[in-house]
Amino acid sequence: xxxxxxxxxxxxxxxxxxxxxxxxxxxxxxxxxxxxxxxxxxxxxxxxxxxxxxxxxxxxxxxxxxxxxxxxxxxxxxxxxxxxxxxxx
Amino acid sequence: xxxxxxxxxxxxxxxxxxxxxxxxxxxxxxxxxxxxxxxxxxxxxxxxxxxxxxxxxxxxxxxxxxxxxxxxxxxxxxxxxxxxxxxxxxxxxxxxxxxxxxxxxxxxxxxxxxxxxxxxxxxxxxxxxxxxxxxxxxxxxxxxxxxxxxxxxxxxxxxxxxxxxxxxxxxxxxxxxxxxxxxxxxxxxxxxxxxxxxxxxxxxxxxxxxxxxxxxxxxxxxxxxxxxxxxxxxxxxxxxxxxxxxxxxxxxxxxxxxxxxxxxxx
Numbered sequence: 001x002x003x004x005x006x007x008x009x010x011x012x013x014x015x016x017x018x019x020x021x022x023x024x025x026x027x028x029x030x031x032x033x034x035x036x037x038x039x040x041x042x043x044x045x046x047x048x049x050x051x052x053x054x055x056x057x058x059x060x061x062x063x064x065x066x067x068x069x070x071x072x073x074x075x076x077x078x079x080x081x082x083x084x085x086x087x088x089x
Numbered sequence: 090x091x092x093x094x095x096x097x098x099x100x101x102x103x104x105x106x107x108x109x110x111x112x113x114x115x116x117x118x119x120x121x122x123x124x125x126x127x128x129x130x131x132x133x134x135x136x137x138x139x140x141x142x143x144x145x146x147x148x149x150x151x152x153x154x155x156x157x158x159x160x161x162x163x164x165x166x167x168x169x170x171x172x173x174x175x176x177x178x179x180x181x182x183x184x185x186x187x188x189x190x191x192x193x194x195x196x197x198x199x200x201x202x203x204x205x206x207x208x209x210x211x212x213x214x215x216x217x218x219x220x221x222x223x224x225x226x227x228x229x230x231x232x233x234x235x236x237x238x239x240x241x242x243x244x245x246x247x248x249x250x251x252x253x254x255x256x257x258x259x260x261x262x263x264x265x266x267x268x269x270x271x272x273x274x275x276x277x278x279x280x281x282x283x284x285x286x287x288x289x290x291x292x293x294x295x296x297x298x299x300x301x302x303x304x305x306x307x308x309x310x311x312x313x314x315x316x317x318x319x320x321x322x323x324x325x326x327x328x329x330x331x332x333x334x335x336x337x338x339x340x341x342x343x344x345x346x347x348x349x350x351x352x353x354x355x
Contacts, residue, residue, distance in 0.1 A: 014271060014272020014273040014274075015272075015273050016269070016272045016273055016274055016275050016276070016279070017272070019235070019236050019274075019275050019279075020275055020279050020283070022236060023236050023239055023240060023275075023283055024283065026236075026240060027240065027243055027283065030240065030243065030244060031243070031247070034244065034247055
């Protein structure tokens with residue numbers, strides 16, 4: 001493939017783009033985990049908002065960053081105990 | 090002129106903190122500034138050999154902060170440049186031999202006699218780093234255009250901000266323009282996008298650095314050195330001159346221009 005590209009005069013897809021993309025992803029993790037309060041503060045805030053709408057199991061909530069294929073996702077696992085009737089209106 | 094304490098740091102080792110400190114300090118002294126270079130890499134001192142002053146060390150920074158000698162006795166005067174001094178690190182102690190508080194007092198004392206106090210920071214983020222930044226007004230972050238170096242620079246910028254140093258400036262060191270042009274090295278824009286700090290300058294990869302370190306003569310003394318020229322420009326920018334940053338993305342010597350013309354003709 002390399003040879004074909006070169007014969008056609010195409011530039012090699014350089015490693016620069018790979019470097020840039022890997023750095024972008026790794027820095028999302030770094031910056032989030034460097035401040036230990038960040039995820040905790042986010043979790044507290046999420047609980048506060050969600051509690052307005054449903055009953056949740058606050059003890060078992062997990063909020064974390066997870067790697068997807070080409071991105072980082074904020075994944076929250078929030079067990080629901082029940083819905084408040086008012087929220088269904 | 091108000092004196093400035095500037096820490097030169099990077100997180101990662103081997104990206105050119107000491108070379109940068111030596112060259113910027115020498116360059117500022119060549120412009121008639123009173124400069125002191127402070128090596129805070131206790132246990133792994135190197136600024137002395139890069140400056141070619143290793144044979145003149147009597148006292149070191151630990152002796153000075155512990156009162157074993159006067160500050161004036163600890164300073165080595167560089168005979169080549171009026172106004173250039175070195176305060177060497179201790180080689181036989183470790184980074185805990187000094188506290189951030191002592192370091193702050195030391196830099197404040199140095200302010201009386203110098204325009205620029207350049208603090209060469211050790212690699213890492215432990216006490217050596219905390220000592221080095223303790224008395225600093227500003228920081229210069231040195232990074233090479235590669236993943237590990239830029240990542241560590243990002244961490245360091247965060248730590249500097251947390252310590253109240255919010256105006257860090259970046260020096261991109263050892264840029265290889267050939268590799269950038271063929272898409273195998275991040276360019277200046279990539280790095281600035283990621284780190285989002287101000288760019289102070291770009292230093293190209295240059296074999297002259299090895300030669301000048303072999304000799305103990307900073308590359309800014311060598312008029313033919315490309316890295317030396319880049320450091321001289323950075324020093325002028327530190328003095329407040331507004332000169333454009335050369336990105337070294339474009340070939341600028343005759344040989345490359347000739348090659349480019351040949352390529353276009355083909």
